[in-house]
Amino acid sequence: MTLKARQEIENAEVVIGYKTYVKLVQAIIKPDAEVLSGIMGKEVERAKAAVAKALEGKRVAVISSGDPGVYGMAGLVLEVAELENANVPIDIVPGVTAATAAAAKLGAPLVSDFAVISLSDLLTPWSLIEKRLHAAAEANFVIVLYNPQSEGRKEPLAKAYEILLKYRNPQTPVGVVKQAGRTGEETIVTTLKEMLNCEVNMATTIIVGNSTTRVVGNRMVTPRGYDL
């Protein structure tokens, strides 16, 4: 967490977020702050509640995990404020997104150009996700996969695997990080070929190396190209 994010949460009169994330910051929320914690899937309601509370003159903190601007609540809050003509000041406080948190645990896989793709097709058509996987793999981007699968949704990762194998060597290093930067964190460096053998859930981030990524010690490094 950044110093700025910590400050904002400590100073908030209202804290709003998905309950799992609110729990992570419980210790620094003001004792008399109002806490509105909700369930997954109720993002629009939480954005509306945030804008309503801000219109009452309250200092509100909306919590996302990682960075609120990467698949997080930042855009939704701005859109709701616009829709409701709510003239309230809104600051987006950036954070450490799962891509770089996971990368740090794995070594340095992102030291070159990379693409970030969510495998959740709840809000993006699967055909577009596939197109992006093809494009990123063909242009030799390091690829970061968010939301690789959940209990009811195992197909996307298997499909991504088939696409990636068309362009990358099966021995390409792949890093799998569960709960990056949180309690229960687990890190595995494996290969593209073995990727589907790892246990993966919604809170897992997967980083697929490019053609130059290699294993250094037990870590993944994409050389930047310096002459050593």
Added chain:
Amino acid sequence: MTLKARQEIENAEVVIGYKTYVKLVQAIIKPDAEVLSGIMGKEVERAKAAVAKALEGKRVAVISSGDPGVYGMAGLVLEVAELENANVPIDIVPGVTAATAAAAKLGAPLVSDFAVISLSDLLTPWSLIEKRLHAAAEANFVIVLYNPQSEGRKEPLAKAYEILLKYRNPQTPVGVVKQAGRTGEETIVTTLKEMLNCEVNMATTIIVGNSTTRVVGNRMVTPRGYDL
């Protein structure tokens, strides 16, 4: 800056980094710490010095701006340690990379899939950079450009502009952020068509929207796809 990064710098016996970045954290460096600040282009020497100091048993902090794993020093330090068979513990402390720091200032342009591309061809062949620009633009990624240009290198951004225009509407929102998250920060929301009219240097981050990105108030938002 994250709490963890701050702690590591405060506890370091040796601090190593490009002089501009060392200056930014001067206030939290221990008074008796050794400081090795160097010039741009001497990254390999700094990585070697860091490993050498760690082998002497010193607690060393190597400073990058943003996130050390995104075009930063993390990979180089791991590679040098391997090359020299240096058995020293190395922790990578993730940070807020320019992509998300700039995004937060602009609004929420990265709430969907995005690609990060450096326009510096010092270490990556220009032909590969071009290929990545084509691929990312065609697959409708939001595109983040690092190192768009420097005094002696104005062509890459002009070439990128021509490529992006082949795939994106000239009215596509583009955000230009100088010195994201630092003193002297400047933020401009413009269009792809007008992009080249902005003053841009090496410390500028440019975010080019995808086909759905729009201007909300004076900010850039890529809708995640929620039904409002």
